[in-house]
Amino acid sequence: MKKLSFVDVISKLNDFWSGQGCTLVQPLDAEVGAGTFHPSTFFKALGPERWRTAYVQPSRRPTDGRYADNPLRMQFYYQYQVLIKPSPSDIKQTYLKSLKALGVDTKKHEIRFVEDDWESPTLGASGLGWEVWLDSLEITQFTYFQQIGGKELDKISCEMTYGLERICMLIQNRFNVFDLEWQDGVTYGDLHTRHEIEYSKYNFDEADIDMHISMFESFEKEAKALADKGLVYPAYSFVLKASHAFNVLDARGAVSQNERPRYIGRIRALAKRCAELYIGNSKRC
Amino acid sequence: MKTEKNCKDFLLEINVQELPVSYIRPAITELRGAFLKELEASRIRHGETALGATKNSLICCIRDVSARQEEVSIEVTGPPKSMAFDKDGNFTKQALGFAKAQGVRPEGLRVKNTPKGEYIFVERRLKARPAKEIIVEIISRVIEGLYFPKTMKWDDSGLRFARPIESVLVLFGKDRLNVKLGKVLSKNIAPVEPAAYLKRVNKEMLIDPDDRKKEIKKLILKTISALGADQEVDEALLEEVNFLVDRPGVFAGEFNKKFLALPEEVLRASMAKHQRIFPVSKKGRLLNKFIAVTNGRGLDIKAVKSNYEKILEAKLQDSLFFFDEDTRRPLSENLRQLKDLIFQKGLGNMFEKIQRLKALSSFVCERSGIEGSLKKDIERAAELSKADLVTHMVGEFPSLQGIMGGIYALKTGEKKDACVAIKEQYLPHGMDGRLPESLAGSVLSASDRVDNVVGFLGMGIEVSGSFDPFGIRRNAQGLIQVIKNKGLRIRIDEVIERSIELYGDRLKVASSELKTRVISYIEDRMDFLAGEIRPLELKKAVLRTGRFDIVDIFNRLDKLSSISDKRYFLEAAKVVERTSNILKGVKEVVPENVDERLFKEELERAVWKAYTDSKSGIMSLIEKEDYVSATKEYAGAFYKVLHEFFDKVLVNVEDKAVRLNRLALMKAINRLYSDNIADLAQIPQIIVK
Numbered sequence: 001m002k003k004l005s006f007v008d009v010i011s012k013l014n015d016f017w018s019g020q021g022c023t024l025v026q027p028l029d030a031e032v033g034a035g036t037f038h039p040s041t042f043f044k045a046l047g048p049e050r051w052r053t054a055y056v057q058p059s060r061r062p063t064d065g066r067y068a069d070n071p072l073r074m075q076f077y078y079q080y081q082v083l084i085k086p087s088p089s090d091i092k093q094t095y096l097k098s099l100k101a102l103g104v105d106t107k108k109h110e111i112r113f114v115e116d117d118w119e120s121p122t123l124g125a126s127g128l129g130w131e132v133w134l135d136s137l138e139i140t141q142f143t144y145f146q147q148i149g150g151k152e153l154d155k156i157s158c159e160m161t162y163g164l165e166r167i168c169m170l171i172q173n174r175f176n177v178f179d180l181e182w183q184d185g186v187t188y189g190d191l192h193t194r195h196e197i198e199y200s201k202y203n204f205d206e207a208d209i210d211m212h213i214s215m216f217e218s219f220e221k222e223a224k225a226l227a228d229k230g231l232v233y234p235a236y237s238f239v240l241k242a243s244h245a246f247n248v249l250d251a252r253g254a255v256s257q258n259e260r261p262r263y264i265g266r267i268r269a270l271a272k273r274c275a276e277l278y279i280g281n282s283k284r285c
Numbered sequence: 286m287k288t289e290k291n292c293k294d295f296l297l298e299i300n301v302q303e304l305p306v307s308y309i310r311p312a313i314t315e316l317r318g319a320f321l322k323e324l325e326a327s328r329i330r331h332g333e334t335a336l337g338a339t340k341n342s343l344i345c346c347i348r349d350v351s352a353r354q355e356e357v358s359i360e361v362t363g364p365p366k367s368m369a370f371d372k373d374g375n376f377t378k379q380a381l382g383f384a385k386a387q388g389v390r391p392e393g394l395r396v397k398n399t400p401k402g403e404y405i406f407v408e409r410r411l412k413a414r415p416a417k418e419i420i421v422e423i424i425s426r427v428i429e430g431l432y433f434p435k436t437m438k439w440d441d442s443g444l445r446f447a448r449p450i451e452s453v454l455v456l457f458g459k460d461r462l463n464v465k466l467g468k469v470l471s472k473n474i475a476p477v478e479p480a481a482y483l484k485r486v487n488k489e490m491l492i493d494p495d496d497r498k499k500e501i502k503k504l505i506l507k508t509i510s511a512l513g514a515d516q517e518v519d520e521a522l523l524e525e526v527n528f529l530v531d532r533p534g535v536f537a538g539e540f541n542k543k544f545l546a547l548p549e550e551v552l553r554a555s556m557a558k559h560q561r562i563f564p565v566s567k568k569g570r571l572l573n574k575f576i577a578v579t580n581g582r583g584l585d586i587k588a589v590k591s592n593y594e595k596i597l598e599a600k601l602q603d604s605l606f607f608f609d610e611d612t613r614r615p616l617s618e619n620l621r622q623l624k625d626l627i628f629q630k631g632l633g634n635m636f637e638k639i640q641r642l643k644a645l646s647s648f649v650c651e652r653s654g655i656e657g658s659l660k661k662d663i664e665r666a667a668e669l670s671k672a673d674l675v676t677h678m679v680g681e682f683p684s685l686q687g688i689m690g691g692i693y694a695l696k697t698g699e700k701k702d703a704c705v706a707i708k709e710q711y712l713p714h715g716m717d718g719r720l721p722e723s724l725a726g727s728v729l730s731a732s733d734r735v736d737n738v739v740g741f742l743g744m745g746i747e748v749s750g751s752f753d754p755f756g757i758r759r760n761a762q763g764l765i766q767v768i769k770n771k772g773l774r775i776r777i778d779e780v781i782e783r784s785i786e787l788y789g790d791r792l793k794v795a796s797s798e799l800k801t802r803v804i805s806y807i808e809d810r811m812d813f814l815a816g817e818i819r820p821l822e823l824k825k826a827v828l829r830t831g832r833f834d835i836v837d838i839f840n841r842l843d844k845l846s847s848i849s850d851k852r853y854f855l856e857a858a859k860v861v862e863r864t865s866n867i868l869k870g871v872k873e874v875v876p877e878n879v880d881e882r883l884f885k886e887e888l889e890r891a892v893w894k895a896y897t898d899s900k901s902g903i904m905s906l907i908e909k910e911d912y913v914s915a916t917k918e919y920a921g922a923f924y925k926v927l928h929e930f931f932d933k934v935l936v937n938v939e940d941k942a943v944r945l946n947r948l949a950l951m952k953a954i955n956r957l958y959s960d961n962i963a964d965l966a967q968i969p970q971i972i973v974k
Contacts, residue, residue, distance in 0.1 A: 070606055071599040087439055089451065089468075092302060108585035109592075112529060113303035113340075114561075117435065128437040128448070130303060135592035136560040136577070144439050144449070156438050175595040256625030 003172050007183040009102060009164060010056055013080050016101040017054035020094060022082060025055045030237060031244040034059050035081025035161055036120060039236065042271075043278045045085060045148050045157040054082045056164070060244065062251035065200030068193045071176040072166075075199055075251075076192070080162040087144055087158035095142065095160055099134070102171060109135050109170075118143045122243050122267040124150035124275070127159065139166045149275025150268070203251040212252070216245040216263075223270050232277045239270040292332070292349040293416075293458030296479035297424060299343045300472060302448045306340075306528040308433050310494065312447070313338040315431055317345050323423040328355040329416045335483070337492030339531040344492055346479050350420075350457070354413040361387055366396050366403035380405060417457050424455060425466045442467035456482060490531035498527045501578055504535040505563060508576050512537060514567045522557050529561065530580035537565070538594045542573045544601040548692050551604050554682040559600045560593065607677035615697035616690065619672040626674060629755075632740045632791060635671045641787040642667040646732040648783045652775045655728065659702060663725045666706035669694055670729060673707075687711045713763050720770045727771040734764035735777075739784040742806065743792030743799050761810045768835045778804055778833040804833065811838065818846045826967040830959060837910065844912040845963055855973045856920035857958065858965040860927055864955035865966035867936055868948060875948045883946040888930045895922045896954055907961045919958055924973075927954070 004012065018024050028038040035041060035057035044051045057079045065075030084091060092113075096106050113130035118141060120126070129143035141161040145153055165177045165188070174180055178189030223238035246263045249255050255263060297320070304312070313336050324331050330351040337344030363369065369380035376384075376391050384391045387407045394405045429444070439449035444467030454472035455462040456479045463471050477485070483492075491497040505518050544552065549571050556562045556575055565574040577593050579586070623635040632638075646667045650660040673679050673690030691708025695701070702725045709726025710733055712719055721727045741755045748757050768775070781803050785796050792799060808828050815824055827841045848854045868875065884890050899922035906915035936947045959966065 066603075066606060070603055073603060086441070087449075089440075089449070105585070107581075107583055108588065110579055110581070110584060110589055112580070114529070115303070115305035128435060135589050135596070136562070137592065137596045144437055146437055153438075155441060170592060173591075175599055259625075 003181070004103060004168075005172075005181045005183045006164065006168050006188060009168055009171065010080065012101050013098065013162065014054065016098045017052075017082055020052065020084075022052040022054040022084070025053055027055060027057050028240075030240050031060050032057065032240055033061055033122075033243070033247060034120070035079040036123060036125065036159065037240055037243075038081065039233065041081060041083045041159065042123065042125075042148065042236075042275070043232075045083060045145055045153070045159075046151065046275055046279055048155050049085075051083065051085045051157075054080070057081050060247070062199075062203035062247045065196070065203050065251065067200040068178060068189075068196040071178075074165075074177065074192070074196055075203060076196060077177075078164045080164050082160040082162075083157055084160075085157035086155050091158050092142075095132075095140070102167065104134065104167075104171065112136075113142065114138075116141065121264050122246075123148065123271050124268045129159075134167070134170055137166055137170060139163055139170070150272040151275055151279075203248055204253075207248045207252045209249065209252055209254045212245045212249050212254070216242050216249070219245060220266060220270065224273075227270070227273050227277060230277060232274055235270075235277070236274045239267060239274060242270065243267050291352045292330075293352055294456075294479040295331075295347045295350045295420065296454070296456040296482060297345045298337075298454040298472070299428065300451045300453070301341060301343070301446065302451060303340045304343075304447055304528075306525050308447050309338050309340070309343075309528045312431055312433065313343050313345070313494075316343055316427065319427045319430060320345060320347070320423065323427060324350070327416075327419045327423065328357065328413075329419065330355065335493075337483075337486070338494045338528075339490060339492055339497075340528055341531070342492070344483075344486070346483055350416060352416050352458075354411075354416065354419065356410060356413045358408050358410050360397075360406050360408055362399070363387075363394070363405045363407070365401075366405060369394070369396075369405045383407075417460065417462055420455070420457060421462050421464055424453075424464045428453070428466060440468050444469070454482075491533070492531070494527060497531070497533065498523065501527060501530070501533045501535070504533060505576050505578070508535050508537050509565065512565060512567075512572075512574060514565045514572060514574070515569065517566065519553075519557065519563060522561065522563060526561055526578045530578055532581050534579040534582070534584070534586075535576060536579065536586050536590050537574055537576050538562075538590050538597070540573050540575070540594055540597050540601065544598065544605070545571065545573055547601065547604055547608060548688075550685055550688045550692075551608070551678065551682070552601070554685055555600055555604050556597070558682065560597060562593065562597070604678070604681070607681055611676040611678055611689070611693060612696055616669055616672045616693040616699070617697070619675050620668070622675045623671055626671075629740060629744070631744050631793075632788075635674060638736065639668055639671050641736055641784070642670060642729070642732055644787055645736060645780070645784055646728050649728050649732055649773070649775055649780060652779065653728075653773050655724070658700075659725060662700045662702035663706060663728050665699065666703040666710070666725060666729050667732065669699065669703070670707055670710050670733070713766060715759070716762065718763075720767055724771055727767050727773060730767045731764055731773065732780075734760045734767070735780050735784045736787075738764070738806065739781060739799065739803055740788065740792070742802050743785070743788060743794050745793050748806075757806070758810065761807050762814060765807065765811055765814055765835055769839055772836050774834060774836055776833055777807060777835055811835065815839070815842055818842060820846075820849055820968050822967045822969065823849065823963070826963040826965055830963050831961050840910060841912055841962060845916070848913055848916065852973065853917045853920040855971055856924035857916045858968055858971045859973050860920065860923045861955060861958050861965040862968075862971055863927065863931060864951045865959070865964075867951050868955065871948060873941075873945060873948075875952050876945055877949070877952075879949045879953060880946050883943055885943060886934050888926070888934050889947065889950065891926050892923075892930050892954070893950060895926050896950070896957070898922070900957060903957060904961075912962055915962060916958075923954055 014024055025040045038055065038057055040053045040055060044053065058076065059079050060076050062075050064073050066073045099106055112133040114133055116129060116131045118127050118129060125148045127143035127145040131138045132140040132142050139162060143159045145157045145159060147153060165180065168180045169175055172180055178187065178193055180188040182188050182191055219238045219242035223235045223242060226235035226238065246267060317334055317336060331347050332349030335346040363383040364379050369377055371377050380394060381391055384394055387409060389407050393407055396403055396405055433447040436445040436447060438445055450469045452470050452472040453464050453466060455464055459476050459478060461476060486492055491500060502518055502523060506516060509516055552571055553564050556564050563576040565572045565576060579589065620636065623639065626635040628635050628638045643664050646663050650663055669690060673686060673693060676689055678689045679686050687710050688708055691704045694707055695704040705723045706725035706729045709721035709723060710729045712721045712730060721730050737760045738757055741757050746755055781800055785799055811828060812824050818824055823842065823846055827838060827845065879893060881893065899918060903915050903918050906918060938944050
């Protein structure tokens with residue numbers, strides 16, 4: 001059987017999860033650290049209504065850049081995000097089926113659910129769950145949300161975040177991410193190596209610190225102003241921009257340990273505000 | 286009396302999505318305890334228990350549970366006799382009402398005497414309910430009451446547990462009982478006896494955690510033998526793995542030798558943290574091999590092994606990156622960044638901490654006679670001690686703090702003694718943890734612990750019961766162990782004073798109060814560490830006496846307890862006790878000096894002579910810390926003569942000057958021992974046979 005390419009894996013997951021009633025949405029067109037930041041998760045997990053969604057989310061973690069030298073770590077990578085609300089009792093079995101749909105023989109390979117209490121301090125979000133290990137590699141973050149935007153949830157969502165590169169490594173038996181087959185003879189490296197190297201240089205060495213500090217301030221100000229006007233989506237988009245500016249500053253070594261909690265606190269306060277507004281607005285509609 | 290026939294086996298199985306490893310043992314212990322307590326409170330007899338605990342299930346099986354509650358009678362008191370009968374001796378309306386309310390006929394009413402007078406009462410037999418009704422109630426209560434460090438919701442029933450409960454199975458004899466617990470369903474299986482069910486489950490997996498652990502260890506050791514390697518198994522990792530698998534298997538894997546260039550500690554940490562695999566060493570040196578514990582049968586071991594190996598190499602590649610990044614510049618260049626790293630809220634940053642540590646360890650050196658190059662190395666170690674906290678490797682593996690500092694310091698040309706001290710500064714880790722081997726490491730560890738205890742207590746942080754989030758207890762205990770182990774001769778009260786001084790105006794608690802608090806905290810821990818010593822009061826007698834020199838205190842304890850059944854020890858104790866007793870009720874100020882001119886009796890002179898003759902000899906024995914001989918001398922000098930003195934001479938005479946002079950004599954004798962060795966008056970009922 002032909003090994004699945006990176007693109008095939010995404011298609012298979014789309015097929016599988018749309019078959020489970022998930023609305024497939026497109027990636028958020030903004031720089032974010034994870035699929036959780038997408039409104040299809042962050043806002044949609046808040047209310048009482050049933051919601052099932054799945055999507056790819058390109059994600060950026062500037063501090064994880066390794067100049068394309070590391071087989072496993074990158075500052076830019078892809079998450080496949082699934083959110084199911086409310087969480088069904090057989091969700092673990094369904095998740096395992098999704099691995100089978102990718103051709104992973106879960107009887108012949110070792111799957112482990114290893115305790116991991118997930119937390120996103122900037123989103124005021126937390127949950128309990130696991131890292132899912134496939135032959136000792138973490139391939140999915142599996143979380144039952146308990147809190148979003150500082151709000152204790154009534155309806156519990158289940159979030160499954162697949163690390164697409166890692167799953168592909170095991171499926172394709174290639175243990176350097178840049179050697180993965182993206183599609184028909186095109187490798188992941190063909191598309192990403194230069195991008196990865198240049199962004200590593202940018203994040204660690206070149207990003208203009210003063211500009212990012214001033215951007216952070218401006219984004220924060222704009223987010224507040226928009227929130228005051230009740231424009232939740234635009235306000236939220238500036239929260240995300242502020243969050244990314246902070247991440248760049250962090251990678252650039254421009255955030256001291258003392259300042260870090262303050263920056264994070266400022267972003268969290270904005271995220272919380274957006275969550276509250278979102279719930280308030282839904283009630284009015 | 287119920288017969289054995291009316292007993293049934295009981296089984297509770299909670300099926301749950303993967304529980305956090307560290308929750309499982311405490312949970313199953315608590316589950317058993319709570320359940321038995323409830324059964325006993327409900328008057329349901331039971332036999333032995335058997336437990337099972339895996340990542341997905343908590344199983345509690347109890348044999349021979351009686352099918353009904355034990356029957357008991359209780360007395361219900363009604364109105365006073367005076368109100369229960371009219372003057373003709375007939376029941377009043379009130380009495381009849383009481384009988385009706387209790388469901389008995391009026392003839393069933395009895396009279397009894399109580400401290401408050403005569404009352405009527407009924408004896409009621411409590412209905413013995415079937416055990417299965419009660420068990421159903423108990424189970425939901427016990428499950429909902431289980432303690433976990435963190436709990437969660439997974440549906441909207443409001444039920445909380447460590448992870449989602451998938452189903453519950455309750456078997457009572459052949460019956461399957463349904464339990465009401467949130468939206469949790471009962472496991473749907475055909476009727477089966479608990480014993481048979483356990484047997485069936487055990488065929489699928491090893492449910493007993495201890496049996497399973499033994500089995501895993503056996504498998505690992507077998508593989509190690511096949512590799513001809515050292516028979517070592519990381520016990521902490523084993524305990525963890527034990528709750529990740531329920532049907533263990535083992536394989537050995539390999540990795541590229543080039544990664545052996547990484548420090549051994551990094552390799553071990555990476556294997557344990559990222560993949561929960563066991564390192565393998567031969568003659569104490571790590572090999573490029575590992576042992577993995579797998580779960581389940583039917584695995585494609587060849588494929589699984591290949592994946593494990595490649596993933597390990599990818600992870601080690603990252604560690605190599607960290608190592609190269611961290612060693613691109615000398616460790617000392619990190620010091621600047623420590624200003625941005627908080628030590629503790631209110632206690633300043635890590636840069637300030639190393640300044641204090643440098644001064645404090647220097648002080649400890651001076652006081653314990655460490656000088657020259659070793660003193661310089663210790664000061665340098667203190668200065669660099671926290672520099673690794675801002676390295677990549679410690680960011681990735683926090684447990685390698687200190688260890689990486691030592692390794693990096695050595696790489697950048699720091700002196701060996703300093704590097705070893707940096708490496709050993711956090712030892713010991715736990716109660717029975719390894720202690721620093723080097724003198725330099727011991728001084729640094731002790732100084733750091735004093736700085737921690739003084740800082741935390743100085744912020745007004747309290748330790749209560751098991752709640753010790755700042756590890757004050759652990760720090761104090763480690764301090765004592767380190768000092769004792771190396772025989773560091775310092776007066777700990779002086780070190781505490783110096784440490785308080787070094788904090789300047791940062792601390793909230795006033796200096797003198799803080800000093801007392803720290804000292805009494807350390808005394809408390811010494812008392813604990815000394816364990817059980819006979820006689821029991823000896824610890825108190827020694828701890829509150831003489832210099833606050835930990836080594837000396839343990840030495841005195843040790844010596845005195847070894848001679849505590851000797852006659853001369855008891856004689857010495859008697860002398861201290863009698864002299865102490867006579868001074869106890871005295872309200873006047875007893876002079877420090879004895880005036881020979883005020884002696885009236887020959888025996889007084891004899892006692893005084895005994896004192897002046899023996900004092901310098903005893904003091905020089907104390908100086909040499911020869912407490913056994915000092916005790917012997919003391920007893921020999923005073924026991925007899927004092928016995929006679931108390932027999933024949935009255936101390937508390939009318940003449941104030943004579944009286945006070947006699948008391949001064951008693952005080953001098955008492956102090957000679959109780960100020961320098963132990964206040965043996967603390968020991969009750971000293972009998973010299």
